[in-house]
Amino acid sequence: MESRVKFLGHALHQQLIPFPLGLLVTAVLFDVLYLLTDSRELATAAYWMIAAGVVAGVAAVIPGTLDWLAIPPDTRAKFVGLVHGWGNILVLVLFAISWMIRRGDETSPEGLAIALAVAGATVSGLTAWLGGELIDRLGVGIDNGAHLDSPNSLSGRPAAEGASHSRTT
Numbered sequence: 449m450e451s452r453v454k455f456l457g458h459a460l461h462q463q464l465i466p467f468p469l470g471l472l473v474t475a476v477l478f479d480v481l482y483l484l485t486d487s488r489e490l491a492t493a494a495y496w497m498i499a500a501g502v503v504a505g506v507a508a509v510i511p512g513t514l515d516w517l518a519i520p521p522d523t524r525a526k527f528v529g530l531v532h533g534w535g536n537i538l539v540l541v542l543f544a545i546s547w548m549i550r551r552g553d554e555t556s557p558e559g560l561a562i563a564l565a566v567a568g569a570t571v572s573g574l575t576a577w578l579g580g581e582l583i584d585r586l587g588v589g590i591d592n593g594a595h596l597d598s599p600n601s602l603s604g605r606p607a608a609e610g611a612s613h614s615r616t617t
Contacts, residue, residue, distance in 0.1 A: 449525070451589040452518045453511035457601025459589040461515055464508035465579065469572060471501030472543055476569040479562045488555035495554035498547045498565065505540045512536075515589060525586040528578055535575035542568035 451459030475497035482490040516529040546564035550557045582588040591598070593608025601607075 449519060449586075449588050449590070450592050451511075451515050453514050459515065460511040461508055462583065462589055464504065464511065465576075468501045468505035468508060468540075469576060471497045471504060472539070472565075472572060473569050475501060475543075476562075476565050479557065479565055482557070483562070491550075491557055492554045494557070494565070495547065495550050498543050498550075502540055502544050502547060505536065505543075509533075509536070509540075519588060523586075525582060525588050528581055528586065529588065532575050532578035532582060535571055535578065539568045539572045539575060542571065 451461065453460045455463060475494040478490045478494035478497065481487065482494065512533060516526075516533055519526045519529055542564045546557075546561045546568065549561040549564070583590065591601075591607035593606060595607070598607040599605040599609050
């Protein structure tokens with residue numbers, strides 16, 4: 449099922465999700481390092497990474513939702529996409545609350561703020577796996593007719609073009 453929201457010929461949601469995932473997971477790593485070293489700079493970096501990660505996550509929700517709406521009803525993909533989407537909303541809420549708790553004292557976060565971030569990162573591991581399931585197993589966001597010799601996405605030609613060409617190895 450081809451993505452409905454594209455940028456430069458590729459699914460926009462898939463282009464956006466590395467940002468919140470990377471920022472939020474790295475924030476948790478900085479929190480752990482803060483706990484080990486008591487480095488206030490690491491705590492401050494985690495604070496700002498969470499802020500940026502939540503904003504980036506909200507940006508990824510829009511194209512993801514539009515793609516999910518295009519999935520046919522009563523399919524496994526529709527259900528997996530629903531769990532993936534709501535799971536990611538939970539991730540954003542957990543990190544947003546963690547960020548709000550940190551406000552006013554970004555240099556030494558409370559244990560609850562760190563615990564919420566760890567919980568968010570844990571849930572994001574599950575939702576990232578579900579996202580992979582949607583793409584790799586269920587074909588969501590994959591161009592119709594995609595194959596190993598598809599033309600460049602910027603060519604304006606459909607992925608299926610050239611499908612009759614095969615290679616033997």
